[in-house]
Amino acid sequence: MTLNHQEDKPDLKFHRKALQVGEAQSRVMEYAQLLAAEEVPLNQSCGRYLADELITPHPFPAFNRSGMDGYALIAEDTKDCGSDNIVWLKVVDEIPCGAVPSVDITPGTAARIMTGAQVPEGADTVVMFEVTESLEKDGVTYVGIRKPQAAGRNVTPIGQELRTGDLVLPAGKLIGAGDIAALAAMGVHTVKVHRRPKIGIFATGSELLEVDEPLQPGKIRNSNSPMLEALVREAGGDPVMLGAIADDLELARSRVHMALDSCDMVITTGGVSVGDYDIMGDLVREKSGDMLFNKVTMRPGSVTTAAVRGGKLLLALSGNPGACFVGFQLFARPVIARMQGAAHPFLPEWTAVLGTDYSKVNNYTRYVRARLEIRDGVVHAYPAAIDESSVMVTIKDSDCLIIVPPEERGMSAGAKVTVLKLPGEIYEA
Amino acid sequence: MTLNHQEDKPDLKFHRKALQVGEAQSRVMEYAQLLAAEEVPLNQSCGRYLADELITPHPFPAFNRSGMDGYALIAEDTKDCGSDNIVWLKVVDEIPCGAVPSVDITPGTAARIMTGAQVPEGADTVVMFEVTESLEKDGVTYVGIRKPQAAGRNVTPIGQELRTGDLVLPAGKLIGAGDIAALAAMGVHTVKVHRRPKIGIFATGSELLEVDEPLQPGKIRNSNSPMLEALVREAGGDPVMLGAIADDLELARSRVHMALDSCDMVITTGGVSVGDYDIMGDLVREKSGDMLFNKVTMRPGSVTTAAVRGGKLLLALSGNPGACFVGFQLFARPVIARMQGAAHPFLPEWTAVLGTDYSKVNNYTRYVRARLEIRDGVVHAYPAAIDESSVMVTIKDSDCLIIVPPEERGMSAGAKVTVLKLPGEIYEA
Numbered sequence: 095m096t097l098n099h100q101e102d103k104p105d106l107k108f109h110r111k112a113l114q115v116g117e118a119q120s121r122v123m124e125y126a127q128l129l130a131a132e133e134v135p136l137n138q139s140c141g142r143y144l145a146d147e148l149i150t151p152h153p154f155p156a157f158n159r160s161g162m163d164g165y166a167l168i169a170e171d172t173k174d175c176g177s178d179n180i181v182w183l184k185v186v187d188e189i190p191c192g193a194v195p196s197v198d199i200t201p202g203t204a205a206r207i208m209t210g211a212q213v214p215e216g217a218d219t220v221v222m223f224e225v226t227e228s229l230e231k232d233g234v235t236y237v238g239i240r241k242p243q244a245a246g247r248n249v250t251p252i253g254q255e256l257r258t259g260d261l262v263l264p265a266g267k268l269i270g271a272g273d274i275a276a277l278a279a280m281g282v283h284t285v286k287v288h289r290r291p292k293i294g295i296f297a298t299g300s301e302l303l304e305v306d307e308p309l310q311p312g313k314i315r316n317s318n319s320p321m322l323e324a325l326v327r328e329a330g331g332d333p334v335m336l337g338a339i340a341d342d343l344e345l346a347r348s349r350v351h352m353a354l355d356s357c358d359m360v361i362t363t364g365g366v367s368v369g370d371y372d373i374m375g376d377l378v379r380e381k382s383g384d385m386l387f388n389k390v391t392m393r394p395g396s397v398t399t400a401a402v403r404g405g406k407l408l409l410a411l412s413g414n415p416g417a418c419f420v421g422f423q424l425f426a427r428p429v430i431a432r433m434q435g436a437a438h439p440f441l442p443e444w445t446a447v448l449g450t451d452y453s454k455v456n457n458y459t460r461y462v463r464a465r466l467e468i469r470d471g472v473v474h475a476y477p478a479a480i481d482e483s484s485v486m487v488t489i490k491d492s493d494c495l496i497i498v499p500p501e502e503r504g505m506s507a508g509a510k511v512t513v514l515k516l517p518g519e520i521y522e523a
Numbered sequence: 524m525t526l527n528h529q530e531d532k533p534d535l536k537f538h539r540k541a542l543q544v545g546e547a548q549s550r551v552m553e554y555a556q557l558l559a560a561e562e563v564p565l566n567q568s569c570g571r572y573l574a575d576e577l578i579t580p581h582p583f584p585a586f587n588r589s590g591m592d593g594y595a596l597i598a599e600d601t602k603d604c605g606s607d608n609i610v611w612l613k614v615v616d617e618i619p620c621g622a623v624p625s626v627d628i629t630p631g632t633a634a635r636i637m638t639g640a641q642v643p644e645g646a647d648t649v650v651m652f653e654v655t656e657s658l659e660k661d662g663v664t665y666v667g668i669r670k671p672q673a674a675g676r677n678v679t680p681i682g683q684e685l686r687t688g689d690l691v692l693p694a695g696k697l698i699g700a701g702d703i704a705a706l707a708a709m710g711v712h713t714v715k716v717h718r719r720p721k722i723g724i725f726a727t728g729s730e731l732l733e734v735d736e737p738l739q740p741g742k743i744r745n746s747n748s749p750m751l752e753a754l755v756r757e758a759g760g761d762p763v764m765l766g767a768i769a770d771d772l773e774l775a776r777s778r779v780h781m782a783l784d785s786c787d788m789v790i791t792t793g794g795v796s797v798g799d800y801d802i803m804g805d806l807v808r809e810k811s812g813d814m815l816f817n818k819v820t821m822r823p824g825s826v827t828t829a830a831v832r833g834g835k836l837l838l839a840l841s842g843n844p845g846a847c848f849v850g851f852q853l854f855a856r857p858v859i860a861r862m863q864g865a866a867h868p869f870l871p872e873w874t875a876v877l878g879t880d881y882s883k884v885n886n887y888t889r890y891v892r893a894r895l896e897i898r899d900g901v902v903h904a905y906p907a908a909i910d911e912s913s914v915m916v917t918i919k920d921s922d923c924l925i926i927v928p929p930e931e932r933g934m935s936a937g938a939k940v941t942v943l944k945l946p947g948e949i950y951e952a
Contacts, residue, residue: 154915
């Protein structure tokens with residue numbers, strides 16, 4: 095007969111040293127190596143991170159630009175204008191967009207000019223067409239002005255938006271439509287970006303069915319792998335799907351090693367519990383790599399495990415969907431973003447007002463899935479009704495994770511909380 | 524000799540009937556026809572809009588699920604437990620994840636069970652492994668419990684997250700990573716979405732250079748076409764790039780007609796001013812299609828023009844980058860989103876606190892590019908320093924458009940304003 099106090103079982107599984115989230119993040123970020131830069135066509139650069147800052151090569155606009163269809167002239171010429179004293183200027187040029195003025199403007203003359211065209215030398219203002227009159231005499235056109243004009247009106251001066259040498263875009267910026275416009279205007283038709291990291295993804299668990307399989311008793315469909323694939327893409331990574339494997343240490347070991355050889359990082363889901371089938375934990379403990387941590391003081395996802403082999407990260411997330419999601423956002427997303435040179439690899443941190451009471455507390459920091467609402471200029475966060483680690487259905491309805499510190503004894507509606515904003519827009523429910 | 528009061532020139536160009544933005548939006552939205560549905564693999568459905576609602580086909584979880592590695596047993600059996608009264612239950616089964624219990628639990632028995640495994644019939648609670656003891660006698664294993672257990676502990680009941688017939692996802696939802704998880708869990712491996720609209724894009728203007736051309740006097744690079752391409756993609760559309768054409772009515776006409784034949788909508792930029800080269804305006808006026816509007820009471824972009832030909836929309840945006848951007852967000856984006864069945868085709872509307880004084884007003888509603896900051900739970904909006912219609916450089920730094928109503932006589936810092944949230948995350952500057 096043997097009697098075991100299972101708590102005292104000399105198994106490392108039960109003697110994990112828990113790290114704080116920030117410390118665990120620092121450890122994985124050390125291995126977020128910046129990937130090689132590559133050139134992509136401007137129209138494929140959206141959603142990538144700029145590798146080099148963009149410095150203005152020339153003033154923008156590059157010439158004094160007319161903001162109106164009208165007449166370019168010298169403001170001084172109109173100083174005596176009045177409703178009963180129309181001033182007539184000789185029209186000496188016509189300047190469509192894209193053309194170069196053929197003559198300079200001298201006192202007593204004006205040029206017909208289009209919106210966006212180059213204001214001729216000498217002229218210092220543009221009078222809009224609609225408030226002018228015209229007259230033809232001996233084959234010469236004159237423009238009549240009835241009101242004094244101020245110098246500088248309707249003229250965008252050279253360099254108004256950008257001067258040579260100005261910083262247009264910093265390195266590490268996520269390229270959006272407005273950045274595309276700036277890059278195009280500066281003549282950047284191929285953009286240097288860091289390549290997308292290849293992220294191997296596999297799931298472990300004998301209970302897993304493929305998405306297209308019919309349900310079987312005791313089994314569940316593998317929803318974590320497709321979710322991780324979407325999350326990796328959202329973070330700018332290039333997911334490499336390695337399927338689901340049963341709880342088989344040998345198979346897991348060879349799969350992890352192969353994946354680490356060909357990918358920049360490997361994410362697994364499942365197999366990190368303290369149970370008998372803790373294959374990812376076993377894999378790390380048996381020195382397939384250096385363990386960075388195998389416990390984090392957080393809920394959900396306290397069993398999140400990270401190891402390094404050959405300089406590459408293996409991130410073993412919980413198989414519980416909620417914990418898998420939170421673990422990805424806290425640890426995988428910043429690494430994937432940083433590998434691409436992102437200036438802001440972490441989720442944005444906002445302060446919000448708690449929308450309802452939240453009573454669940456424990457000795458670890460909680461990351462509570464929640465819905466944001468912006469009302470009258472104030473950000474409100476509403477915790478999901480069921481928020482267990484195993485729960486999948488609340489992920490889709492969450493805009494943020496509320497950070498509930500361990501020392502809290504429950505929080506009341508109206509309290510200020512820190513939230514991590516999840517990617518995506520906030521619409522009313 | 525001829526004398527013209529140009530204001531009285533009998534030209535429709537100067538007699539545009541201005542519509543309010545809301546009315547103009549309603550007019551274009553009437554032509555946002557819902558496109559055909561298509562089936563895409565689950566992993567390509569992210570960023571698309573769900574065509575049909577998803578109703579739960581089976582309870583989720585589909586069985587009573589253990590939330591712990593431990594022992595499944597009958598809570599009642601432990602009611603007399605105490606530190607000096609250990610209760611021993613006969614272990615009659617071992618249930619790994621994905622397996623089916625082989626026997627029901629009856630009083631006096633328990634089953635070893637893993638996290639995520641199916642709780643056997645008869646058992647109503649799971650005791651975590653770490654607080655149990657074990658004993659072997661005559662080849663039979665017994666588990667020892669020292670504390671009374673509550674029924675329901677560590678058991679996720681069947682249907683806790685979703686019951687058969689529950690609405691999981693509404694039609695029109697933009698599919699994100701959390702939705703992918705839900706679809707996967709429900710066994711949806713191909714997803715019905717409305718196809719992406721093909722959006723023809725071309726620019727007009729003799730002043731336009733390609734992005735890879737060196738600057739020439741009086742000319743500018745075409746930054747609007749690449750920006751519109753990125754904006755169309757961001758809205759879920761499929762951009763069809765038709766290049767830039769000089770100010771040539773014939774060419775523009777044939778290009779527009781061809782584009783309308785092969786695309787679902789055509790967006791042009793440039794050629795809608797009141798100048799002599801107002802080719803898009805001319806094209807609409809000469810009855811190439813039915814005009815919906817050619818003036819909107821907004822700044823920038825008052826000359827925004829929309830027409831319909833053969834049931835398809837032609838949206839002619841200003842050539843000024845700022846006006847082009849705002850016009851896209853107000854008119855093109857909602858149409859593109861609605862064609863895909865989006866539940867929320869318009870930009871989200873938030874209330875924010877104005878961060879600095881804003882003094883520029885006029886008789887039209889202004890859409891002022893601005894930067895958002897969330898401080899202590901409050902949304903602040905900071906107008907861009909230069910915000911003219913022609914200005915390109917502020918687009919990239921804007922998170923939102925502040926709506927400044929025409930009746931305002933300037934607004935002071937601290938005032939509540941309505942903003943349209945632009946796509947993208949808000950990071951600190």
